[in-house]
Amino acid sequence: xxxxxxxxxTINMGPQHPSTHGVLQLILELxxxxxxxxxxxxxxxxxxxxxxxxxxTYHQVIPLxxxxxxxxxxxxxxxxxxxxxxxxxxxxxxxxxxxxIRVLMAELTRLKSHLVWLATHALDIGAMTVFLYCFRERExxxxxxxxxxxxxxxxxxxxxxxxxADLPEGLEQMIREFAESMPAHIDEYEGLLTGNRIWQxxxxxxxxxxxxAAIDIGITGPGxxxxxxxxxxxxxxxxxxxxxxxFEVPVRTEGDTFARYKVRLDEMRQASRIILxxxxxxxxxxxxxxxxxxxxxxxxxxxxTIEGLIHHFKIITEGFKVESGEVYQGIEAxxxxxxxxxxxxxxxxxxxxxxxxxxxxxxxxxxxMVEGRLLADVIAVIGTLDIVLGEIDR
Amino acid sequence: MSDQAIVxxxxxxxxxxxxxxxxxxxxxxxxVKKERIVDVCTFMRDQCGFNxxxxxxxxxxxxxxxxxxxxYNLYNITTKERIRLKAPVxxxxxxxxxxxxxxxxxxxMERECWDLMGIxxxxxxxxxxxxxxxxxxxxxxxxxxxxxxPDREPYQGRxx
Numbered sequence: 001x002x003x004x005x006x007x008x009x010t011i012n013m014g015p016q017h018p019s020t021h022g023v024l025q026l027i028l029e030l031x032x033x034x035x036x037x038x039x040x041x042x043x044x045x046x047x048x049x050x051x052x053x054x055x056x057t058y059h060q061v062i063p064l065x066x067x068x069x070x071x072x073x074x075x076x077x078x079x080x081x082x083x084x085x086x087x088x089x090x091x092x093x094x095x096x097x098x099x100x101i102r103v104l105m106a107e108l109t110r111l112k113s114h115l116v117w118l119a120t121h122a123l124d125i126g127a128m129t130v131f132l133y134c135f136r137e138r139e140x141x142x143x144x145x146x147x148x149x150x151x152x153x154x155x156x157x158x159x160x161x162x163x164x165a166d167l168p169e170g171l172e173q174m175i176r177e178f179a180e181s182m183p184a185h186i187d188e189y190e191g192l193l194t195g196n197r198i199w200q201x202x203x204x205x206x207x208x209x210x211x212x213a214a215i216d217i218g219i220t221g222p223g224x225x226x227x228x229x230x231x232x233x234x235x236x237x238x239x240x241x242x243x244x245x246x247f248e249v250p251v252r253t254e255g256d257t258f259a260r261y262k263v264r265l266d267e268m269r270q271a272s273r274i275i276l277x278x279x280x281x282x283x284x285x286x287x288x289x290x291x292x293x294x295x296x297x298x299x300x301x302x303x304x305t306i307e308g309l310i311h312h313f314k315i316i317t318e319g320f321k322v323e324s325g326e327v328y329q330g331i332e333a334x335x336x337x338x339x340x341x342x343x344x345x346x347x348x349x350x351x352x353x354x355x356x357x358x359x360x361x362x363x364x365x366x367x368x369m370v371e372g373r374l375l376a377d378v379i380a381v382i383g384t385l386d387i388v389l390g391e392i393d394r
Numbered sequence: 395m396s397d398q399a400i401v402x403x404x405x406x407x408x409x410x411x412x413x414x415x416x417x418x419x420x421x422x423x424x425x426v427k428k429e430r431i432v433d434v435c436t437f438m439r440d441q442c443g444f445n446x447x448x449x450x451x452x453x454x455x456x457x458x459x460x461x462x463x464x465x466y467n468l469y470n471i472t473t474k475e476r477i478r479l480k481a482p483v484x485x486x487x488x489x490x491x492x493x494x495x496x497x498x499x500x501x502x503m504e505r506e507c508w509d510l511m512g513i514x515x516x517x518x519x520x521x522x523x524x525x526x527x528x529x530x531x532x533x534x535x536x537x538x539x540x541x542x543x544p545d546r547e548p549y550q551g552r553x554x
Contacts, residue, residue, distance in 0.1 A: 394525070
């Protein structure tokens with residue numbers, strides 16, 4: 001006679017599973033196909049960025065920040081340089097052109113990050129075409145990255161006090177054409193997904209989280225706005241001149257995977273809008289602040305004058321000293337609030353740098369979004385959280 | 395509410411707890427004693443509206459006493475204001491009460507803080523390491539922990 005047993009089964013997912021978006025490991029306790037308990041294990045990509053930064057000058061930390069959220073490197077650069085500028089007290093001295101280019105690149109980065117999110121999220125749920133379309137557009141942004149910074153992913157483009165170089169000739173036209181074509185591309189993705197019944201079945205009502213629960217667990221960015229909280233740091237605590245741009249903050253109230261999908265798509269439309277506004281604002285002018293103690297002298301001075309050479313040598317070898325103090329700078333990165341908490345002891349290296357990575361905090365919400373739901377929903381929820389392990393493990 | 399009003403409100407309720415108030419670059423930092431940190435945080439959440447704990451971390455001031463400082467960066471989503479709380483922690487008694495009951499998000503942040511800095515959080519629901527392997531010895535973010543790792547020759551080249 002058969003005996004019914006009620007034993008649960010524990011399975012391991014990752015860290016080499018393609019739909020965990022990197023090296024995330026989940027221990028899942030299953031009752032049939034229903035997840036009873038999900039325990040994330042992280043740290044496989046821990047490189048000790050915070051420890052390393054204590055042993056480098058302020059400028060040498062910038063390339064480390066690229067490698068946090070490597071799908072949105074310029075957002076990480078931006079958060080860090082803004083924090084250092086705040087610590088130095090030179091926020092007001094950043095030239096207009098540098099601020100506009102920073103916004104321009106930050107919004108291109110938002111598109112870049114959201115394109116990878118949509119591509120992989122759709123691929124995980126079984127829609128392969130979208131993946132190919134999204135990577136087609138992402139390629140253009142990677143080319144733009146390459147032309148401004150020389151690197152396709154690890155940009156290291158922003159500097160404390162401004163930018164490492166001006167935009168190359170003809171790039172503005174390339175960005176403009178791209179930004180103008182983007183809304184049509186977004187409609188194209190929507191045409192493949194939004195009305196698709198399989199997509200709807202896999203996303204509507206999946207991974208639902210209420211606004212109160214999302215705030216308690218610390219979810220920020222599109223994840224919070226899809227739960228009905230109208231909060232965007234670009235509008236509410238503007239930085240780098242965001243107060244001068246017209247854009248809407250998309251908000252939805254359902255709090256499920258479909259709502260997060262719609263919020264991010266609307267954000268991509270708004271990002272294209274901001275890019276076009278930034279291009280219209282772009283006026284010729286300096287790209288570095290007039291702060292000789294912090295920024296490098298022009299190359300011509302370095303090769304032609306002894307003062308310029310000494311100045312350059314001192315900044316490269318010793319860095320610049322920063323007054324003792326502490327600041328926190330949060331920015332609206334594509335994945336949520338990215339914060340840098342910097343403590344200075346008066347030397348030329350950060351005494352302590354703490355990164356507040358949005359993915360790390362957002363991932364904390366995973367167990368309560370999947371427990372009691374089907375195993376297949378775990379894949380959808382990992383996709384909708386839009387995590388990057390480089391940033392989680394640091 | 396201005397930062398000063400928040401400080402006054404906190405001082406009105408916890409006058410003996412507030413040790414120091416510093417303003418730097420437009421940001422206010424309030425240092426409070428660690429003994430009633432949960433009460434102070436609950437007050438900040440319920441009475442001052444700081445419903446989001448943006449970040450929790452710790453700083454090692456090696457050579458100073460108290461050695462550690464636990465830092466809470468708070469945010470009020472309604473009024474879009476920030477404020478920072480700090481609580482000193484002695485090296486000899488490197489422990490502080492958990493605030494994961496006040497903000498659920500503190501859970502992983504405190505695990506990270508224990509993992510990398512070695513500060514114990516009393517009554518933490520899940521006191522495991524989070525980034526380092528479970529059998530790791532030591533706490534890498536402490537200032538007396540070598541950057542190249544333990545049991546290795548010190549790095550001979552330039553560190554920066």
